[in-house]
Amino acid sequence: xxxIAVSSLLIVSLASCGILKPRSQAPVAFANNIVVAHRGxxxxxxxxxxxxxxxxxxxxxxxxxxEFDVRMTSDDSLIIxxxxxxxKLPIEETTYADxxxxxxxxxxxxxxxxxxxxxxxxxNPATRLVCxxxxxxxxxxxxxxxxxxxxxxxxxxxxxxxxxxISFDYDILKKIVALEPGVPTQYLNGDRSPEQLKAxxxxxxxxxYSVFKKYPEWITAAKKLGIALxxxxxxxxxxxxxxxxxxxxxxxxxxxxxxxxxxxxxxxRNGWKLVWSDEFNYQxxxxxxxxxxxxxxxxxxxxxxxxxxxNDTMNAVVSNGVLRIIASKENRExxxxxxxKLQTRNKAAFTYGRFEVRxxxxxxxxxxxxxxxxxxxxxxxxxxxxxxxDIMEHVGYEKDSIYGTIxxxxxxxxxxxxxxxxxxxADPYTRFHVYAIEWTPxxxxxxMDGVVYNQIRNEHLTVREWPFDAPFFLILNLAIGGxxxxxxxxxxxxxxxxxxxxxxxxxxxx
Ligand code: MG
Numbered sequence: 001x002x003x004i005a006v007s008s009l010l011i012v013s014l015a016s017c018g019i020l021k022p023r024s025q026a027p028v029a030f031a032n033n034i035v036v037a038h039r040g041x042x043x044x045x046x047x048x049x050x051x052x053x054x055x056x057x058x059x060x061x062x063x064x065x066x067e068f069d070v071r072m073t074s075d076d077s078l079i080i081x082x083x084x085x086x087x088k089l090p091i092e093e094t095t096y097a098d099x100x101x102x103x104x105x106x107x108x109x110x111x112x113x114x115x116x117x118x119x120x121x122x123x124n125p126a127t128r129l130v131c132x133x134x135x136x137x138x139x140x141x142x143x144x145x146x147x148x149x150x151x152x153x154x155x156x157x158x159x160x161x162x163x164x165x166i167s168f169d170y171d172i173l174k175k176i177v178a179l180e181p182g183v184p185t186q187y188l189n190g191d192r193s194p195e196q197l198k199a200x201x202x203x204x205x206x207x208x209y210s211v212f213k214k215y216p217e218w219i220t221a222a223k224k225l226g227i228a229l230x231x232x233x234x235x236x237x238x239x240x241x242x243x244x245x246x247x248x249x250x251x252x253x254x255x256x257x258x259x260x261x262x263x264x265x266x267x268x269r270n271g272w273k274l275v276w277s278d279e280f281n282y283q284x285x286x287x288x289x290x291x292x293x294x295x296x297x298x299x300x301x302x303x304x305x306x307x308x309x310x311n312d313t314m315n316a317v318v319s320n321g322v323l324r325i326i327a328s329k330e331n332r333e334x335x336x337x338x339x340x341k342l343q344t345r346n347k348a349a350f351t352y353g354r355f356e357v358r359x360x361x362x363x364x365x366x367x368x369x370x371x372x373x374x375x376x377x378x379x380x381x382x383x384x385x386x387x388x389x390d391i392m393e394h395v396g397y398e399k400d401s402i403y404g405t406i407x408x409x410x411x412x413x414x415x416x417x418x419x420x421x422x423x424x425x426a427d428p429y430t431r432f433h434v435y436a437i438e439w440t441p442x443x444x445x446x447x448m449d450g451v452v453y454n455q456i457r458n459e460h461l462t463v464r465e466w467p468f469d470a471p472f473f474l475i476l477n478l479a480i481g482g483x484x485x486x487x488x489x490x491x492x493x494x495x496x497x498x499x500x501x502x503x504x505x506x507x508x509x510x
Contacts, residue, residue: 001048015299028161031126033261035245036065036252038233039082043254048104050080052119054113058127059120063256065128065164066120070113072136072146073099078113079152084137084277086110095190113150117159129162133176135169147172151179154485166206177201195220201327204228204251209239213281213321219246225364237262239262245274245505272507276348280323284318286342294341297333304368305481305490307335316340317421322500325478327367331494333436337495342478349471350506355391356436358502362478363429364494367396371435373472384412387467389444390420392435396497397488400424402435404454409464421446421454432502440509441469476501 010012040047040054041061047054050068058066069082077096084091087102096273100110109234111119111384113131122235133150134509154163165176170192173185177200185195186204190211197205206220209231212219222229227472230250240259242451244266253259263269293310306327307316314484315326315338355372370393375386395401404421412418425433425448436447446454458466478499481490 002313019407023245027125028124030063030128031064032196033064033260033371034248034251034264035059035063035070035263036067036128036130036230036250036254037063037256038067038252038254040066040068041256044257050082051104051108052116053106053108055116058130059124061256061260062126063260064126065130065250066168067130067132068116069132069134070146070150071134072149073143075184076149078146078149079112080113080116084134092136092142099264102474103127104389108158108360112122114157117154117469121157121159124162128164129159129339130164130166131320132166133167133169133172134170135167138405140171143172143412144175147175148179151183152174153397156206161274164204164205170200173202174200186228188232188485192433193463194218197227198225199242200481202227202228204249205433206230206235206250207230208232209234210245212246213279216281218280223247234259242279242503243510244268245277245507247274256390258342266476267507270305271510272354273424274509275353276350276506277504278323279321280318281321283319284315284317285311286318287322290344290347291342292345292347294343294345294477296486297335299479301480302354302479302482303486304479305335305486306337306339306479307332308341308477309338312338314338316342317503322502323476325369325476325499325501327362327478327480327495327497328491339478339480341475343473345376345473345475347376347473348506349473350508351469351471352439352441352508354436354438354507355474356434356503356505356507357391358432358434358478359392359503360430360432361394361428362494362497362499363396363399363506364491364497365397365488365495366480366486366490368479369394370475370477372475373493374475375467376471376473383407383463384414385409387468387470388412389437389439389468389472391437391446392448394428395487396494397485397486398424402426402428402433402448404437404448405467406444407455408467410461411465417455423448423451423453439468445469474504474506476504 035060039049041057042049042054068080071091099417133147166186167173168188185202186206190207229248232252233497234251234253235255297307325340331339367400371391373389378386384407390405391401401422403422407418438445444456445452
């Protein structure tokens with residue numbers, strides 16, 4: 001520590017005398033995006049990982065960060081390489097001179113940390129240098145020495161403002177914090193809570209995305225504590241969307257181009273905030289803090305044939321990141337089928353917002369799955385005065401149609417005046433689709449996979465037409481038979497029939 005302090009003082013004093021001229025530093029304003037190119041933007045351009053060419057590409061893309069891995073040769077040179085071996089040579093047992101006999105696949109010399117940092121400071125107005133210090137395989141002490149040498153070099157090159165240090169080794173990060181208090185540091189190994197990171201002066205949690213699925217409370221805690229959130233290594237749009245919904249500050253990816261394309265379109269970058277969700281990243285019965293049941297043989301008004309159970313994993317169960325609502329051919333209470341109807345009634349209600357549900361539908365004649373909402377005042381003023389918003393309805397005998405509908409006192413299916421439209425889809429049973437509404441005081445848009453296929457406008461008449469300025473709760477259910485679903489009978493060969501729900505997200509305007 002003392003050694004670093006002295007050498008940095010020396011640089012500062014020499015610089016102020018004009019003897020040693022550090023390159024002039026244009027002020028750095030990091031790109032207003034969340035994209036960290038993992039080992040540089042290598043993949044799409046078929047560049048070697050961790051090459052200066054890949055770094056330059058990340059800078060050209062204006063990624064907010066470009067990540068790279070630091071290791072040390074047997075003769076104490078810091079070089080950039082991910083694996084402990086380079087061209088089959090063990091880096092820690094090979095001299096720098098021996099390593100650089102072998103160029104990277106694009107002809108580039110194996111870069112030193114000095115060369116890499118200098119390249120990363122050249123014509124780079126916006127990209128952080130995300131410096132991963134790999135622990136030594138020789139000794140813990142050597143790992144600490146690698147960290148100290150890297151920090152000293154960053155200091156010497158006056159690159160401090162641009163660098164974020166990351167490591168799987170907690171003690172390496174603690175060493176860096178001790179050497180450079182206040183420098184951004186992110187821990188990679190996923191086994192420390194945000195509270196622990198905060199206590200140790202580490203400023204970010206850069207964990208594998210599965211860690212955040214397992215401990216979603218860490219996302220909330222990190223935000224509360226001002227711990228930066230980063231996730232690695234996220235290469236698919238679906239996971240990127242989930243992290244963006246949760247407003248991660250960074251996403252580390254091999255596909256920076258994809259993330260840069262998705263980011264401006266995502267809801268949280270367009271005035272929406274995630275206010276309620278269930279990602280179904282747990283096992284067993286649905287989360288009782290979010291969902292209740294509506295057990296019984298109701299649905300009688302529609303002549304439905306199912307009995308809805310409660311707390312029964314045969315009919316509603318969460319596993320592998322997905323909620324399954326399962327209808328079975330099973331006699332219960334004079335009904336021939338069991339199924340489940342989950343609702344947020346008395347647990348969560350919303351007025352306006354963007355409601356999105358990613359689901360895969362059950363196939364077969366007689367099924368009637370629905371994702372829908374009812375006014376919380378249904379008990380006092382009853383249906384249809386309370387209002388109903390059907391985000392998604394589907395009947396199994398009509399294979400390719402998804403319906404979005406509203407019902408109110410003035411417009412409902414008893415009178416045949418409900419406002420409904422369908423969108424056609426080829427594969428609701430084999431692929432997940434996002435069924436959504438965007439509900440404001442002026443309109444409700446019905447949306448499938450981002451396509452608005454029905455729009456109900458507020459005519460500004462009375463609550464008989466538009467009861468939609470009040471709180472509504474969410475419902476997920478799978479009915480069997482009934483006035484609509486059972487119009488062509490029920491095919492008993494289809495059971496068990498399952499609706500899968502990957503997630504439910506509710507966004508509201510900021
Ligand atoms: Mg790395």
